[in-house]
Amino acid sequence: MRRIYTAAEMRRAEQWAVNRGVSFEELMENAGQGVAKDLLKRINDGRLAKPHCVLIICGKGNNAGDGLVIARVLAEQSISVKLLFVLGHELSELAQLNLDRLAPFNIEFSDDADESLFNDEVDWIIDAVFGTGYIGELPEHVARVMALANQAEAYRITLDVSTGLNCDSGQLAEHTFDADLCYAFAAYKPAHFMPNGKSKSGEIICLDIGV
Numbered sequence: 001m002r003r004i005y006t007a008a009e010m011r012r013a014e015q016w017a018v019n020r021g022v023s024f025e026e027l028m029e030n031a032g033q034g035v036a037k038d039l040l041k042r043i044n045d046g047r048l049a050k051p052h053c054v055l056i057i058c059g060k061g062n063n064a065g066d067g068l069v070i071a072r073v074l075a076e077q078s079i080s081v082k083l084l085f086v087l088g089h090e091l092s093e094l095a096q097l098n099l100d101r102l103a104p105f106n107i108e109f110s111d112d113a114d115e116s117l118f119n120d121e122v123d124w125i126i127d128a129v130f131g132t133g134y135i136g137e138l139p140e141h142v143a144r145v146m147a148l149a150n151q152a153e154a155y156r157i158t159l160d161v162s163t164g165l166n167c168d169s170g171q172l173a174e175h176t177f178d179a180d181l182c183y184a185f186a187a188y189k190p191a192h193f194m195p196n197g198k199s200k201s202g203e204i205i206c207l208d209i210g211v
């Protein structure tokens with residue numbers, strides 16, 4: 001059965017999973033590992049070329065945490081990863097935990113969204129800025145980063161929801177991340193089936209993360 005959850009329903013489902021004994025940390029690990037496993041499978045079966053460099057654009061919430069799990073798995077596979085933080089360094093507890101886990105790896109960090117970061121070396125861009133926690137308007141500086149990401153000659157992957165797209169209403173901000181591939185966690189979100197949302201999601205895959 002196809003599950004479609006709003007942001008509030010998603011939070012309730014996560015809480016039920018936690019009440020059954022799964023931790024939020026495990027859910028995040030499952031989300032990140034699930035994405036990385038699917039991406040690596042696509043490399044192995046030739047649907048995607050192995051990237052020279054992957055740029056992961058991180059916000060400060062748990063969507064960023066998922067991105068940081070993916071960073072670890074890709075780095076373990078000797079894929080070069082760069083991280084760009086666009087909402088500062090006060091991360092959610094789980095995002096911080098997964099950032100700390102990157103210490104053994106040689107990963108470049110930046111919070112300067114300079115155009116040069118979006119160069120030809122970057123084959124994939126992963127959007128881990130906003131997921132189901134996005135409310136209100138897209139901050140101007142984040143919109144600028146999304147515009148650079150959308151102009152780059154790279155394959156674009158988003159986690160749960162494209163940044164700039166409201167997952168419940170389908171409202172789109174200017175310069176919403178224009179994904180080729182979207183991984184929805186635990187359930188599709190209403191916007192994935194609305195024309196606006198569909199147009200910014202590309203291929204949508206729903207991953208079971210244990211919720």
Ligand SMILES: NC(=O)C1=CN([C@@H]2O[C@H](COP(=O)(O)OP(=O)(O)OC[C@H]3O[C@@H](n4cnc5c(N)ncnc54)[C@H](O)[C@@H]3O)[C@@H](O)[C@H]2O)[C@@H](O)CC1
Pocket residue numbers: 014024027028029031059060061062063064065066087092129130131132133134135136137138139159160161185209
């Ligand atoms: N909660 C969980 O157990 C799990 C959550 N997961 C991930 O977590 C995401 C949701 O995480 P969060 O609830 O932390 O939310 P997000 O990571 O989507 O972002 C919320 C953060 O951005 C800020 N924010 C929201 N709108 C803003 C705006 N317009 N301008 C500036 N800042 C803004 C919020 O204050 C908060 O700090 C999901 O989409 C999914 O990717 C997955 O890890 C699976 C498990």
Ligand SMILES: [K+]
Pocket residue numbers: 063127128129130131158159160161162163
């Ligand atoms: K996202």
